[in-house]
Amino acid sequence: xxxxxxxxxxxxxxxxxxxxxxxxxxxxxxxxxxxxxxxxxxxxxxxxxxxxxxxxxxxxxxxxxxxxxxxxxxxxxxxxxxxxxxxxxxxxxxxxxxxxxxxxxxxxxxxxxxxxxxxxxxxxxxxxxxxxxxxxxxxxxxxxxxxxxxxxxxxxxxxxxxxxxxxxxxxxxxxxxxxxxxxxxxxxxxxxxxxxxxxxxxxxxxxxxxxxxxxxx
Numbered sequence: 001x002x003x004x005x006x007x008x009x010x011x012x013x014x015x016x017x018x019x020x021x022x023x024x025x026x027x028x029x030x031x032x033x034x035x036x037x038x039x040x041x042x043x044x045x046x047x048x049x050x051x052x053x054x055x056x057x058x059x060x061x062x063x064x065x066x067x068x069x070x071x072x073x074x075x076x077x078x079x080x081x082x083x084x085x086x087x088x089x090x091x092x093x094x095x096x097x098x099x100x101x102x103x104x105x106x107x108x109x110x111x112x113x114x115x116x117x118x119x120x121x122x123x124x125x126x127x128x129x130x131x132x133x134x135x136x137x138x139x140x141x142x143x144x145x146x147x148x149x150x151x152x153x154x155x156x157x158x159x160x161x162x163x164x165x166x167x168x169x170x171x172x173x174x175x176x177x178x179x180x181x182x183x184x185x186x187x188x189x190x191x192x193x194x195x196x197x198x199x200x201x202x203x204x205x206x207x208x209x210x211x212x213x214x215x216x217x
Contacts, residue, residue, distance in 0.1 A: 031116070033087075033118070034121050034122075035087045036122070036123055036126070037089065038089055040086075040087060041086045042084075043083065049080040050104060051102050052078070053078065055100075055101045056069070056098055058099075059072070073090070074098070076120075083118065087120070087122050093125065093151065095123055095206055096121070097122075099118070100117060100118045100120060101117055124206065127147060127148070127149040127200060128147070128149065129210070130148075132209060134183055134213070136185040136212070136214040142182065142183070143183050144180055144181060146180055147178060148179075149178075170183060170186075171184045185212070188215065190216070191217070193216050195213050196213075197211055
């Protein structure tokens with residue numbers, strides 16, 4: 001009976017060891033650092049001290065050590081299960097983005113060498129909107145928003161990320177060199193309320209959000 005109990009404990013411990021390591025094998029509280037134009041310092045918990053830095057995805061010239069990584073515009077330091085990120089002020093006018101590669105150490109099975117990544121993002125100049133919500137009646141209509149920003153990158157490829165716009169009878173015009181956006185909604189004949197969520201410029205990251213609601217008949 002003693003040996004059966006010991007065998008059961010070994011199996012249970014093995015299962016518990018791998019249960020938290022689905023995917024990257026290096027579980028973390030938040031694998032994305034987001035910084036504004038000014039930069040700063042932030043930290044996140046990796047939930048495991050058995051990991052190390054191994055490199056970056058695209059930037060060249062970074063100094064990589066198991067516990068530290070130093071690049072031109074950011075650095076990271078590992079302190080047991082905590083990783084600290086420090087980012088310099090962004091004077092480029094462009095978004096900065098990098099994936100820092102990490103590797104689990106001392107794991108078992110596939111977790112002995114499987115990698116994970118920590119993403120670090122720094123946004124350029126902010127984009128401010130005169131309003132971020134539009135309410136249209138079922139008959140449709142026209143409304144506009146004033147955009148205040150020195151960021152011009154989004155005008156090079158003006159895109160609006162979100163629900164399919166054309167499927168909702170919504171048209172968008174960017175005028176005055178990007179300082180004004182006009183939204184035109186056609187009559188809502190779908191029989192249900194239409195809700196559209198859009199993000200200007202970089203999706204989910206650096207762009208402001210706009211919510212458009214059109215009532216039903």
